[in-house]
Amino acid sequence: MDVPELLEAASLLVPEKIATENDITVNDVWEYLTQDEWEVALGLLEELGDVHPLPLSFWQALATAAEQMRLEKSAAWCHWRGYETRNGIIRADLTLCPATEAQRQTPISGAGVLRPMWNIGNQTPTGEPALNIAQLWVDLTPYLAPGGHASVRLAPLDPPQWQHLQPGQVITMHEDRSVAGTAVVLEVHRPTATSTA
Structure with a gap:
């Protein structure tokens, strides 16, 4: 499928009654599609996807369209x-250790590139802390500097290992044996029924 077909297919999966905070609806998307404003339509569909849980096929169509338009950040x-x-959503409030207290001296990319280890309370068979890997997406900023603070999303390498997390729980980020940052879990949402469509 080409870009317009992918965007049209994705827009058909959006219920007509949902709207963003700015009252954007799927009808607005259709207006931009008829004007061949594909990048704008893609952005609006991404916003609508944040308002209401949509099926995996919606996100797959948008990712493919973004790749075809060479919009790397949107595709990611x-x-x-x-x-x-x-796999569900895990959001947390992360504070990185200052450069004077940690190995990291440079900002981390916000676009899901870093895959640090996390102490989320799991233990090895001998009772030692077990570290679990999760990819990190920083909300609303392209980079997070040492000592910085931001809301983040985590994509665990092994999601079942993370099922015990609860809002308010404190977890630590590691890039080596030392603590690189501390996070407070904000939200944990299990996959919804729409995830299989």
Whole structure:
């Protein structure tokens, strides 16, 4: 499928009654599609996907359209949202350790590139802390500097290991044996029934 067909297919999966905070609806998307404003239509569909849980096929269509338009950040975001649709959402408030207290001296990329280890309370058979890997997406900023604070999303390598997390729980981020940051879990949402469509 080409870009317009992919965007049209995705827009058909959006219920007509949902709207963003700015009162954007799927009808607005259709207006931009008829004007061949594909990048705008893609952005509006991404916003609508944040308002209401949509099926995996929605995010897959958007990711493919973004890749065809060479919009790398949008493609990465749509792939990320597809992962969350399949595996659930984990959001946390992360504070990185200052450069004077940690190995990291440079900012981390916000676009889901870093895959740090996390102490989420799991233990090895001998009772030692077991670290679990999760990819990190920083909301609303392209980079997070040492000592910085931001809302983040986590994509665990092994989602079942993370099922015990609860809002308010404190977890620590590691890039080596030392603590690189501390996060407070904000939300944990299991996959919804729409994730299989």
